[in-house]
Amino acid sequence: MPLTLERPRAGRVTPGRTALLVAAWLVVQIAVASAQPSFRVTHEVDRSTPDRTRVTGSVQNDGRVDVHDVYVTVEAVDGAGKVVARGIAFVSPHIRQGGRAPFEAVVPAGGAPTFRVRVTGYRVGLGASESP
Amino acid sequence: MDRLATLALARGARRLLAKAGQDIVRLDAGRTPLGDADAERYLLHEDGFLRVPVLIMGDLVVRGYTEELYREALTFASHA
Numbered sequence: 001m002p003l004t005l006e007r008p009r010a011g012r013v014t015p016g017r018t019a020l021l022v023a024a025w026l027v028v029q030i031a032v033a034s035a036q037p038s039f040r041v042t043h044e045v046d047r048s049t050p051d052r053t054r055v056t057g058s059v060q061n062d063g064r065v066d067v068h069d070v071y072v073t074v075e076a077v078d079g080a081g082k083v084v085a086r087g088i089a090f091v092s093p094h095i096r097q098g099g100r101a102p103f104e105a106v107v108p109a110g111g112a113p114t115f116r117v118r119v120t121g122y123r124v125g126l127g128a129s130e131s132p
Numbered sequence: 133m134d135r136l137a138t139l140a141l142a143r144g145a146r147r148l149l150a151k152a153g154q155d156i157v158r159l160d161a162g163r164t165p166l167g168d169a170d171a172e173r174y175l176l177h178e179d180g181f182l183r184v185p186v187l188i189m190g191d192l193v194v195r196g197y198t199e200e201l202y203r204e205a206l207t208f209a210s211h212a
Contacts, residue, residue, distance in 0.1 A: 051206055052202060069133075071182070084189070085188065086187070090182070090184070105185060106197055108202050109189075
């Protein structure tokens with residue numbers, strides 16, 4: 001009796017192929033995640049000039065890629081948690097990985113008890129602008 | 133911020149103050165939001181990006197920063 005081996009037909013899903021696809025997907029996800037920019041933002045609030053609060057600080061690029069055209073948004077938040085004013089400031093045309101760049105924004109909302117700062121715009125490589 | 137992000141930022145604004153050279157441009161669209169054409173014209177730099185500081189207070193958008201501009205912005209905002 002001749003011995004015949006059954007070959008998996010093209011397109012047929014086998015446990016081995018599924019495992020391979022899952023592994024490939026995981027590798028891609030890890031690669032994408034490691035290339036995502038990661039920012040650390042520190043800031044200080046200077047309320048010495050009435051009605052023109054000056055927020056200064058820096059953006060640290062903790063990601064594994066250089067970033068371009070970085071912007072921050074400074075939000076003045078009142079006691080009820082409502083954003084009463086937003087200032088958008090251009091930080092730097094280029095922050096290399098591990099690098100840092102200073103920023104300054106003036107927001108005329110001296111009465112706001114809280115100021116939040118976050119990176120709201122950047123570009124990786126030659127890509128389009130992104131928002132975290 | 134590129135053109136699309138800038139237009140999104142200005143969406144819903146009804147009034148605009150913009151420093152243009154030595155002058156200040158004042159737009160008040162009343163109950164109608166500012167159009168994309170206005171946002172492009174007054175907010176975007178010629179390279180298609182937002183390059184100068186922008187302040188948003190309610191429905192007021194302020195482009196640029198000078199003491200005079202922000203003084204007017206505070207007055208303008210309080211008359212919303």
